[in-house]
Amino acid sequence: METPSEAIVIRDLWKIYSRKKDLRISSSDVENEERVEELDKGEDAVVAMKNVSLSVNHGETFIIMGLSGSGKSTLIRCLIRLVEPTSGEIVVNGENVVAMRKRELVDFRREKIAMVFQHYGLLPHRTVLDNVCFGLKLRGEEKEARRAKAVEALEQVGLKGWEKYYPASLSGGMRQRVGIARALVMDPSILLMDEPFSGLDPLIRRELQDEMIRLQKEMHKTIFFVTHDLSEALRMGDRMAIMKKGEIVQVGSPDEVIANPADEYVAKFVQDEREQLQRAERALTKEQMGKEAGVHVS
Amino acid sequence: MFPESFQVHVAPAVNRFINDLIAAYAPVFDSISAGILSFLLTVNEILLAIPWWGYILGVALLSWYSSKKVVASIILAALPFLIGMFGLWGMALESLSIIITAVLMALIIGLPVGVLMAEVRIVATILRPILDGMQTMPSFVYLIPAMMLFGLGRVPAVLATLIYALPPVIRLTALGLNQVPKPVEEAALAYGATRWQLIKEVRLPLAMPSILAGVNQTTMMALAMVVISSMIGARGLGQEVLLSINRIDIGRGFEAGISVVFLAIVIDRLTQNMAKRWEPPKR
Numbered sequence: 001m002e003t004p005s006e007a008i009v010i011r012d013l014w015k016i017y018s019r020k021k022d023l024r025i026s027s028s029d030v031e032n033e034e035r036v037e038e039l040d041k042g043e044d045a046v047v048a049m050k051n052v053s054l055s056v057n058h059g060e061t062f063i064i065m066g067l068s069g070s071g072k073s074t075l076i077r078c079l080i081r082l083v084e085p086t087s088g089e090i091v092v093n094g095e096n097v098v099a100m101r102k103r104e105l106v107d108f109r110r111e112k113i114a115m116v117f118q119h120y121g122l123l124p125h126r127t128v129l130d131n132v133c134f135g136l137k138l139r140g141e142e143k144e145a146r147r148a149k150a151v152e153a154l155e156q157v158g159l160k161g162w163e164k165y166y167p168a169s170l171s172g173g174m175r176q177r178v179g180i181a182r183a184l185v186m187d188p189s190i191l192l193m194d195e196p197f198s199g200l201d202p203l204i205r206r207e208l209q210d211e212m213i214r215l216q217k218e219m220h221k222t223i224f225f226v227t228h229d230l231s232e233a234l235r236m237g238d239r240m241a242i243m244k245k246g247e248i249v250q251v252g253s254p255d256e257v258i259a260n261p262a263d264e265y266v267a268k269f270v271q272d273e274r275e276q277l278q279r280a281e282r283a284l285t286k287e288q289m290g291k292e293a294g295v296h297v298s
Numbered sequence: 299m300f301p302e303s304f305q306v307h308v309a310p311a312v313n314r315f316i317n318d319l320i321a322a323y324a325p326v327f328d329s330i331s332a333g334i335l336s337f338l339l340t341v342n343e344i345l346l347a348i349p350w351w352g353y354i355l356g357v358a359l360l361s362w363y364s365s366k367k368v369v370a371s372i373i374l375a376a377l378p379f380l381i382g383m384f385g386l387w388g389m390a391l392e393s394l395s396i397i398i399t400a401v402l403m404a405l406i407i408g409l410p411v412g413v414l415m416a417e418v419r420i421v422a423t424i425l426r427p428i429l430d431g432m433q434t435m436p437s438f439v440y441l442i443p444a445m446m447l448f449g450l451g452r453v454p455a456v457l458a459t460l461i462y463a464l465p466p467v468i469r470l471t472a473l474g475l476n477q478v479p480k481p482v483e484e485a486a487l488a489y490g491a492t493r494w495q496l497i498k499e500v501r502l503p504l505a506m507p508s509i510l511a512g513v514n515q516t517t518m519m520a521l522a523m524v525v526i527s528s529m530i531g532a533r534g535l536g537q538e539v540l541l542s543i544n545r546i547d548i549g550r551g552f553e554a555g556i557s558v559v560f561l562a563i564v565i566d567r568l569t570q571n572m573a574k575r576w577e578p579p580k581r
Contacts, residue, residue: 080488110490121485124578125503134499135489166579186489 007190007222008056008079013088015049015074015246027087048074050246052088056239058189061216061223063233063254065269066243072226075243076194079224080109093189110139114183118195120175122167122182128154129163132181139186146185153185154178156215173204177211184215190222197232209235230273234258242266316446331448334399334456341402342395350387353378357564364571374567377560384553386535390561393534396452396527397520397565400459404467404516407460409509412471413497422472429465437462437526445530455532459523466515474508475501510573517569521562535561 014030029035039045049071056062064072077083090097122131136146157177197205233240234254241251250262261267358375381390415422444454478501486500528536535558542551
């Protein structure tokens with residue numbers, strides 16, 4: 001069994017997508033290095049995730065960062081098997097997710113984990129309140145109980161009074177607040193967030209990041225957060241992993257990653273951030289010097 | 299000319315097949331026929347029980363409720379009144395009962411088949427060419443086996459209408475189910491929806507506008523078929539048209555023809571407005 005301090009443990013996880021109908025890829029293909037290389041080069045298959053191993057502690061916000069196509073979305077989807085991994089092991093709170101049967105998987109998704117999506121995934125034909133209730137309804141909770149919980153969750157994300165509206169009449173930021181409320185209302189121990197703020201404009205994005213940070217201070221959930229935005233990763237993350245072409249290239253705290261990028265790819269990633277830091281530093285020192293000079297003159 | 303020695307006929311085989319079918323399963327067809335007839339008669343009775351002004355009021359109110367347009371609703375309600383003025387009220391009800399019976403049966407069969415077609419790929423592969431065939435086959439052709447299996451009158455008319463009108467429901471149900479946005483489906487699955495819950499809570503409601511478009515098309519096709527099926531003795535507006543053709547009575551034919559058009563307009567507008575109400579709100 002797992003040590004209780006780890007919420008998610010991923011071992012040797014692979015995902016190879018088949019592009020041809022009759023091409024079945026199994027774990028035996030993964031074990032053969034030459035075969036993987038052959039598949040990777042060929043047109044018939046896409047190796048989306050190679051040999052990923054990670055562990056996420058309870059109560060931490062763990063960031064997966066990478067460019068599009070680096071396999072981060074595949075990884076987060078494997079955690080609740082929206083994507084079936086080709087081989088490897090995923091253990092969440094001591095439960096082996098890969099080995100779950102259909103029914104167990106449905107229960108697992110209903111009880112243990114909730115997900116926030118980049119494209120919201122709200123039901124356009126249901127009101128905001130009913131959208132937030134959706135997971136509880138699937139779980140089979142009583143109507144009154146789920147409504148009460150949903151109202152509370154909406155209040156938490158600052159959408160009190162919007163219960164009766166439909167998603168189409170909400171702005172992107174508000175829709176994602178509904179998405180967050182829908183996840184929070186499930187009271188899961190683990191929250192999966194797949195680029196939740198990527199589609200929002202910078203000010204709203206920042207607002208929602210702050211909101212999440214505030215909520216996390218109260219909730220202490222384990223958050224598995226995918227993003228391609230380094231500044232977001234730095235703000236939100238306790239630890240982060242950087243993915244490149246399906247592999248994890250570095251794991252560490254944001255500070256470690258910025259200070260010691262593991263390779264050129266990571267270095268490029270953090271370059272902007274470092275340049276900005278340097279620039280801000282210069283600007284601040286200038287201001288400081290200006291002030292000091294000003295003091296002398298007067 | 300095409301050489302005669304190359305001619306091969308399937309006609310005798312088809313004839314033999316139908317004859318054998320009748321010989322072997324006559325009781326089965328009889329009971330199907332009796333079932334459809336009693337269904338049809340019930341529908342007809344209900345239609346007859348409603349007074350004429352009930353229809354006009356009903357059309358006006360339904361139209362107003364679904365579109366909120368006053369003038370359009372009044373005009374729409376005037377159309378059945380015109381049919382009555384031509385003295386074709388009874389005929390129109392007769393046609394309407396065949397249409398309603400056929401459409402209800404088309405929905406009962408078509409919706410589950412449509413769901414199956416969207417869910418199981420093999421069903422879709424097999425069904426698609428059959429549906430194409432059902433729709434492109436000249437509709438007169440259905441009359442012959444329907445007549446042979448079920449005799450003359452309204453029952454074969456309902457069946458011929460059903461076969462002709464079934465494809466759009468199936469097709470548009472399947473289409474609607476497959477058009478549900480992927481992120482919405484993915485979110486539902488992530489929150490633990492089973493396959494059935496996914497269909498019931500997400501895909502069917504979102505497919506509703508498309509399904510109702512299918513109902514609308516089915517009704518229109520049924521209406522077209524009702525005229526044709528007068529050739530095998532179904533009573534109604536089609537019978538009037540057929541009679542006028544035989545007697546070269548242009549005026550009478552016009553009255554009957556325009557009544558079919560009025561009926562079509564009323565049904566089309568009402569079902570379309572209903573379909574709009576089912577669309578997810580835009581704001």
